[in-house]
Amino acid sequence: MAVFIQTMVAGVLIGGVYxxxxxxxxxxxxxxxxxxxxxxxxxxxxxxxxxxxYHYLHLDPYVSLFIAMPAxxxxxxxxxKYFLNPLIKVDSVLPENQVLMTVGIGIVLxxxxxxxxxxxxxxxxxxxxSAAFFIGSISFSVPMCIAFLIALxxxxxxxxxxxxxxxxxxxxxxxxxxxxxTLMGIDSEKITIITFGIGSALVASAGCLLMPIxxxxxxxxxxxxxxxxxxxxxxxLGSTVGAIVGGVVLGIAESLGATYIGMGYxxxxxxxxxxxxxxxxxxxxxxxxxx
Amino acid sequence: xxxxxxxxxIFALLLLLFPLVVRSSYYQHLLIIIFIWVIIxxxxxxxxxxxxxxxFGHAIxxxxxxxxxxxxxxxxxxxxxxxxxxGGFIAMAxxxxxxxxxxxxxxxxxxxxxxxxxxxxxxxxINWESLTEGMVGILIIPTFKSKLPYYYLSFxxxxxxxxxxxxxxxxxxxxxxxxxxxxxxxxxxxxxxxNRYKNIALLVSAFFTGLAGAFYMNYMGFIxxxxxxxxxxxxxxxxxxxIVGGVATIMGPAVGAVVMVGLQExxxxxxxxxxxxWVSEGHAIVFGLLVIFVIMFMANGIVGDxxxxxxxxWRRKAVRT
Amino acid sequence: MTFFAVKNLTKSFGxxxxxxxxxFQVNEGEIFxxxxxxxxxKTTTFNCINQFFPLTSxxxxxxxxxxxxxxxxxxxxxxxxxxxxxxxxxGRLSVLDNVTASxxxxxxxxxxxxxxxxxxxxxxxxxGEKDKLAKSLPIGGRKRxxxxxxxxxRPKLLLLDETAAGLTPTEVxxxxxxxxxxxxxxxxxxxxxxxxxxxxxxSDRIHxxxxxxxIAEGTPAEVANNPAVIEAYLGEEYxxxxxx
Numbered sequence: 118m119a120v121f122i123q124t125m126v127a128g129v130l131i132g133g134v135y136x137x138x139x140x141x142x143x144x145x146x147x148x149x150x151x152x153x154x155x156x157x158x159x160x161x162x163x164x165x166x167x168x169x170x171y172h173y174l175h176l177d178p179y180v181s182l183f184i185a186m187p188a189x190x191x192x193x194x195x196x197x198k199y200f201l202n203p204l205i206k207v208d209s210v211l212p213e214n215q216v217l218m219t220v221g222i223g224i225v226l227x228x229x230x231x232x233x234x235x236x237x238x239x240x241x242x243x244x245x246x247s248a249a250f251f252i253g254s255i256s257f258s259v260p261m262c263i264a265f266l267i268a269l270x271x272x273x274x275x276x277x278x279x280x281x282x283x284x285x286x287x288x289x290x291x292x293x294x295x296x297x298x299t300l301m302g303i304d305s306e307k308i309t310i311i312t313f314g315i316g317s318a319l320v321a322s323a324g325c326l327l328m329p330i331x332x333x334x335x336x337x338x339x340x341x342x343x344x345x346x347x348x349x350x351x352x353x354l355g356s357t358v359g360a361i362v363g364g365v366v367l368g369i370a371e372s373l374g375a376t377y378i379g380m381g382y383x384x385x386x387x388x389x390x391x392x393x394x395x396x397x398x399x400x401x402x403x404x405x406x407x408x
Numbered sequence: 409x410x411x412x413x414x415x416x417x418i419f420a421l422l423l424l425l426f427p428l429v430v431r432s433s434y435y436q437h438l439l440i441i442i443f444i445w446v447i448i449x450x451x452x453x454x455x456x457x458x459x460x461x462x463x464f465g466h467a468i469x470x471x472x473x474x475x476x477x478x479x480x481x482x483x484x485x486x487x488x489x490x491x492x493x494x495g496g497f498i499a500m501a502x503x504x505x506x507x508x509x510x511x512x513x514x515x516x517x518x519x520x521x522x523x524x525x526x527x528x529x530x531x532x533x534i535n536w537e538s539l540t541e542g543m544v545g546i547l548i549i550p551t552f553k554s555k556l557p558y559y560y561l562s563f564x565x566x567x568x569x570x571x572x573x574x575x576x577x578x579x580x581x582x583x584x585x586x587x588x589x590x591x592x593x594x595x596x597x598x599x600x601x602x603n604r605y606k607n608i609a610l611l612v613s614a615f616f617t618g619l620a621g622a623f624y625m626n627y628m629g630f631i632x633x634x635x636x637x638x639x640x641x642x643x644x645x646x647x648x649x650x651i652v653g654g655v656a657t658i659m660g661p662a663v664g665a666v667v668m669v670g671l672q673e674x675x676x677x678x679x680x681x682x683x684x685x686w687v688s689e690g691h692a693i694v695f696g697l698l699v700i701f702v703i704m705f706m707a708n709g710i711v712g713d714x715x716x717x718x719x720x721x722w723r724r725k726a727v728r729t
Numbered sequence: 730m731t732f733f734a735v736k737n738l739t740k741s742f743g744x745x746x747x748x749x750x751x752x753f754q755v756n757e758g759e760i761f762x763x764x765x766x767x768x769x770x771k772t773t774t775f776n777c778i779n780q781f782f783p784l785t786s787x788x789x790x791x792x793x794x795x796x797x798x799x800x801x802x803x804x805x806x807x808x809x810x811x812x813x814x815x816x817x818x819x820g821r822l823s824v825l826d827n828v829t830a831s832x833x834x835x836x837x838x839x840x841x842x843x844x845x846x847x848x849x850x851x852x853x854x855x856x857g858e859k860d861k862l863a864k865s866l867p868i869g870g871r872k873r874x875x876x877x878x879x880x881x882x883r884p885k886l887l888l889l890d891e892t893a894a895g896l897t898p899t900e901v902x903x904x905x906x907x908x909x910x911x912x913x914x915x916x917x918x919x920x921x922x923x924x925x926x927x928x929x930x931x932s933d934r935i936h937x938x939x940x941x942x943x944i945a946e947g948t949p950a951e952v953a954n955n956p957a958v959i960e961a962y963l964g965e966e967y968x969x970x971x972x973x
Contacts, residue, residue, distance in 0.1 A: 221699030599805035
């Protein structure tokens with residue numbers, strides 16, 4: 118039983134961070150109707166920023182949040198403005214060319230990282246990296262708990278932003294009906310740029326939060342892109358609340374898989390859930406709530 | 409049309425004579441690899457370019473075909489050539505399942521579902537060691553030392569694949585595929601069972617890709633999960649071959665295969681040893697940049713945008729003279 | 730025999746009743762008009778008939794057979810063709826290929842399909858444009874292409890969804906001629922239309938709905954004089970128009 122509870126705790130904690138990744142993806146998906154296949158790679162960039170800041174300036178990863186997030190916001194805006202938005206005007210047989218573009222961006226980001234940092238594993242070993250405290254016999258990893266709390270905080274801020282500010286409302290309006298939003302005087306191009314920026318900043322924060330715990334290498338982005346996708350499918354496409362639930366579910370499932378099936382299959386658990394959801398619950402968890 | 413047939417005929421003849429003239433096994437090897445990519449790229453193009461169902465998981469069928477041939481040797485002790493017969497059909501069986509799951513989604517969501525599917529198969533191949541030998545991979549001794557049999561076989565397969573797709577596209581199936589790509593709702597209301605025809609496109613595509621996989625096993629003699637189920641080097645490469653050459657054109661993937669394999673080889677060998685060694689490290693980044701470039705400026709690929717490209721060159725010539 | 734009937738059709742989206750208990754019957758060889766203000770549930774009715782949406786309740790009968798729960802493509806194969814209000818041309822295909830693809834519904838060889846397509850293009854007066862890309866057609870041509878594509882599936886009943894919307898007055902007259910010609914060739918027609926001139930001249934009978942509910946049914950003259958219809962839909966404008 119203790120093992121089970123321990124597994125659940127670990128799952129929920131990592132799930133909080135997954136939610137951040139998932140929400141970023143969901144926002145982009147909702148507003149632009151495309152899947153950002155460079156999502157994990159953007160996180161990888163943020164992780165390298167954190168790594169460099171720690172390595173050369175000895176900045177704590179949590180302080181790096183304030184540098185990595187704006188940097189990735191800016192990068193996201195640039196990518197959307199100069200690489201994705203121009204494609205709307207290009208007539209191509211494949212409607213998925215924006216998605217393909219994100220694949221290209223992902224490859225380039227990964228390879229640039231490999232060029233600069235080589236394929237070696239990097240880590241940020243803070244004093245608290247392996248610290249833990251206990252409640253009963255259940256251990257709580259300190260960096261995981263901090264990550265979870267910060268993830269909660271960011272999610273709350275994001276919801277406040279989406280629900281209470283004009284810009285947030287404009288983003289939600291564009292996600293619901295782009296054409297109508299444009300007719301209402303919303304500059305949808307600007308909205309897509311800002312949304313991509315916000316999505317990138319969110320995944321950047323996840324990168325900073327995971328940096329004390331994870332090893333970093335250029336190819337780490339791909340698996341996280343896939344995780345983000347699984348989360349969004351799980352949560353029901355385009356639903357931010359669903360993404361939070363989806364993130365936690367994926368965290369728990371991976372944790373259970375690693376404990377009871379074996380580490381080798383940990384990555385696969387997400388995909389199996391993904392297939393099961395597609396087959397038995399099209400529309401994701403959102404379907405269950407009938408909203 | 410007549411002129412086109414003649415050009416294709418001459419090209420085919422040149423390719424048939426090529427290994428008799430150029431005895432270098434390196435160049436023969438390059439062409440064999442190109443033929444394999446012609447098959448994969450054309451198959452991908454049938455599903456994505458014509459039927460509009462963009463697959464990010466063609467490594468599934470390539471890998472399954474390759475492993476079918478490999479496992480026949482390691483587990484049943486029969487020749488890997490039987491895999492050439494079976495590989496395509498096993499890949500089709502897998503495609504039935506993949507289609508059953510993935511065709512519940514449309515557009516970009518379908519694309520990502522196939523991508524996830526590819527990763528699932530890679531992980532299965534890594535972890536199901538009793539069947540696949542896991543990361544160790546499967547090693548067999550190729551039947552022939554000479555490259556000639558492989559050359560002609562892969563050339564024949566590539567030609568058959570292109571011809572089959574050409575014929576399909578001039579039949580009811582072809583019309584239905586393109587209708588589905590252009591507007592799925594319109595297609596349904598035209599009496600097209602979109603689900604059935606999407607699956608047909610997938611099955612044909614999987615068959616040829618599986619065949620290519622089985623041939624790869626026979627030719628290379630070694631496979632492991634990270635090679636044949638690779639997202640970047642199979643699934644994404646298939647997409648690149650398609651879009652660089654030109655989606656929804658018959659010869660596009662063939663042109664794409666030449667360009668992509670050529671580029672890959674040029675960079676991998678650091679411009680045939682002329683450039684410093686570190687250039688070879690950069691071949692993946694060139695891939696990425698090429699994707700971005702092609703999508704932004706040559707959305708219909710070399711064949712699809714041929715008029716645009718030739719105009720560009722023609723104008724340059726005009727300036728020079 | 731019942732040629733085509735909608736029985737107590739109800740469709741709700743979440744809690745919203747888009748169509749509420751609507752019933753009507755179309756006789757063979759008839760042009761039957763379905764009218765109602767914007768958002769009254771006309772297109773939803775069409776989408777239910779060709780099964781884009783599942784019905785919430787009610788039934789749809791075609792040639793004595795319930796078609797409820799069938800797939801969209803089966804509906805077409807049974808002999809109900811439709812056009813879309815928001816046209817859906819297969820943009821990168823030529824006009825001829827658009828119609829050829831559709832003709833494969835009844836024939837299998839490319840030769841036969843092309844013959845059917847050319848005949849239909851001739852019939853709909855699009856033959857001169859057969860080699861143009863569908864997306865390059867002006868709106869009038871696209872609307873006719875919608876009809877041509879539906880006709881190539883050899884329907885017994887044709888559902889026309891606002892075929893004349895956005896057309897010039899001359900084109901509307903041409904559309905009226907075309908619709909009559911289609912009826913005379915033996916195809917029954919169920920038509921949604923906003924342009925009163927068109928619907929009032931060609932319909933044999935008209936069914937009016939508002940807020941998803943039936944408010945009147947009868948000949949064009951009866952419906953036009955029905956107070957509920959005048960109030961809900963035609964309003965003063967039409968009454969004034971009659972005065973001129």
